[in-house]
Amino acid sequence: MTKLSIAEFQQIIRETLPVAAQYSPEIKTLEHGRAVIRLPYRKELLRPGGTIAGPVLMALADLAVYAAVLSAIGHVVLAVTTSLTINFLKKPAPAALTAEARLLKLGKRLAVAEVEIFSEGDPEMVAHATATYSIPPER
Amino acid sequence: MTKLSIAEFQQIIRETLPVAAQYSPEIKTLEHGRAVIRLPYRKELLRPGGTIAGPVLMALADLAVYAAVLSAIGHVVLAVTTSLTINFLKKPAPAALTAEARLLKLGKRLAVAEVEIFSEGDPEMVAHATATYSIPPER
Amino acid sequence: MTKLSIAEFQQIIRETLPVAAQYSPEIKTLEHGRAVIRLPYRKELLRPGGTIAGPVLMALADLAVYAAVLSAIGHVVLAVTTSLTINFLKKPAPAALTAEARLLKLGKRLAVAEVEIFSEGDPEMVAHATATYSIPPER
């Protein structure tokens, strides 16, 4: 069971994450250690080549991992990314993106997750990321 | 010598990279294979903990590598990131950020760069990234 | 269908990959874009803490990706790793390891794969890796 509801995570985004909030992310699923987030398409996301800019996918991957971590440890907003690796596999079409994050490890101090990102209507993965979050000791 | 002027890169940002343009990046240096970019501080960049959100640093790192790549190969806007790894070393204060990218390798098909990010007024590095760009064959 | 048989890959290891051959890897599965490799335990694999040394897991991950790539493109031994990221999730016990690699992308020039590594008898993943291989143009 998730330790944070979709409504609670939407509120965290709205009130404390303006960088993510600007993309109007939609939390589709929030389970213990797993999150699915959809990013609606807007033409402001594009870069040369008619594809969505890499930093948008990185922001989406990071947000999905944050959601997956909080779903497992609860409302610990001070959990922070310590590292992230992303591989861009295919140029995403100008369309909505969906990221699915799942925890690979949940330790006391570190959580590690992987993220798969898809472009709506395309079965092939467009990006894959792994990220590590540091969990604050005092909670 | 750089194959792209600062003014030309600023124009690429302004006209084709809205995701980066929103942060009003200032290109301080553009040499062959090396770029320094400053990101002015705004409170919209913050996340819980009073620090700058990770995706802002990722976007800055990616932009700095893009600049370093184009400084070496010229106006090839279709060069795209194929992978990026970032390590967050220290929570950046609410202040401007400066990223310095330098090419580690410039091949025909791939360029690899590393990026060091500093927070203004702090001598300790706040993040370190490496990124690979794919260079389109036809140019 | 795999473009390389298990026997052919075992021969590549035996004749051309002494660094991998020293670990006596057993190829359990080789399908198109997917490979499972088992590494028998020996006490020479240990490091302080009674756990298997990180470089052994890196070598295993790299070999599993090489197998997955060749299973999809055939006997192209000059395919080489261009990058690899590994996250160590849990200290593996002194036991055999199993790595499962699957291709996330197979392009003309680059292949990207992810690898999950398990310690025999433990359902929790001990390491996760992603790697990119460069595929030589002339083949």
Place this chain on the structure above:
Amino acid sequence: MTKLSIAEFQQIIRETLPVAAQYSPEIKTLEHGRAVIRLPYRKELLRPGGTIAGPVLMALADLAVYAAVLSAIGHVVLAVTTSLTINFLKKPAPAALTAEARLLKLGKRLAVAEVEIFSEGDPEMVAHATATYSIPPER
């Protein structure tokens, strides 16, 4: 000042790191947060293409970071790698390798380092790595 001498680190390798010891690494420099290690060439390090196998470079990078970490925290052999990213920039010739690691961050729980690897006689970097080590709490 280093908290571990070259002789002490050589002893750690000889007595507790058989995976590294097999490559007969030579510790050239050990300063606080910085280590230089040379790996002599042997033909058993090769892979198809007449170049040194990737896992050898990964093992060397990891060892150099371990040395840099211990030079800063002392004889804490239970420090372990939590993640490593390597970019292969150029196929190393059949020659000795030299890795130079330097700490980018030394925290209470995590240390982050970068590593540059060169092939003897070649001024161009052949590989670049970043790695994170977890430092055990009780010491």
